[in-house]
Amino acid sequence: MASLYLHIPFCEKKCIYCDFYSIENSSTMDDFLRSLHREIELYSSFAGKEKFETIFFGGGTPSLLKPEQLEGILSHLHSVFTIENDAEVTVETNPGTVTREKLAAYQAMGVNRLSIGIQSFRERDLKFLSRIHDAHQAVECVETARAVGFDNLSIDLIYALPDQTMSEWEENLRQAVLLEPNHISAYGLIVEENTPLIRMVRAKLVSPKPADEEAEFYKLTMDFLQERGFDHYEVSNYAREGFRSRHNYNYWRHENYLSFGPSAHSFWREHGNARRWFNIANLSHYCSSLLDGKLPLLNEEHLTPDQLRTERILLGLRSDGLDIGKLEIDFPSNRLHVAEQEIMNLVDSGHVVFSDGVVRLTSAGYLVCDEICMRLMTP
């Protein structure tokens, strides 16, 4: 099963921590949309009989799209690709960009999942992160989405902000759960290159939390959400039963995906060849390339069996577990016996469980996920 991703490269205002490609001026939206439709067209004979089971509008801020713009993209995708009747169709939604009418229109055209970027319910945090919405709008967005018929809602939160206390974060989690979403993504704040946040850190205006303190926040998150019935199915993701993100799950299972828009990247594997390619992260170059009838590619790589094996280990451990038998069938290696000893050590130390041939991280394992991945990748 494959996935489609669309990167909508506009935001009303950049958040200080964000390194996703987007620009603040959306006056070129029409040019972008024309180019996006051209790009979709160029892939019209690419996917053959492949069926797509998820469509994800990310960005940027896809909820800046007017309903008729979103509907135009969706209907074009349906005319070009074979899309499952029950496909998961997600729109990342910024609470500062939607009205009841817009959400109702999204729902009516077949969007069936919203991923709502709330980040925090505290005004001070939202101001620090330079979000365009306040806490009241965040709550209203979830309630309105539900009122117009969405029953698959995800909330994004960020923890370990420089001045955030553990009890403030716990209160955020409590408020999130009270809104009864089916899915919560909770990320530790990362200080990325080329963001206002890293400049603030370098100027000593803010201090990121030390790693051990951030780990305490992470532990609290895992405990809090698991105690309330959320399944911790990936490093940063928690879902009620039946509500895992099918789209992200496809990424983590190494399924094929095609992506459109500036900075988007795609992965496609067929007949034993695996390829990943990246679009240029510049809107005007993206548009001019497509105007010339060319794909707006920045780079591509062909993945070797060794690279695929490494990625399989990484993706499996970070999400639903690594099927060791299947790994060895797909990517035979003489390292298995060493890995097995390593796995037994990790079972003994309580970092993983190993059953039915599948290795899964425990909460203690998630806290040192990167280290475990390294140990199993290079035994």
Ligand code: SF4
């Ligand atoms: S709204 Fe989202 S994509 Fe846009 S700058 Fe903020 S975090 Fe980044």
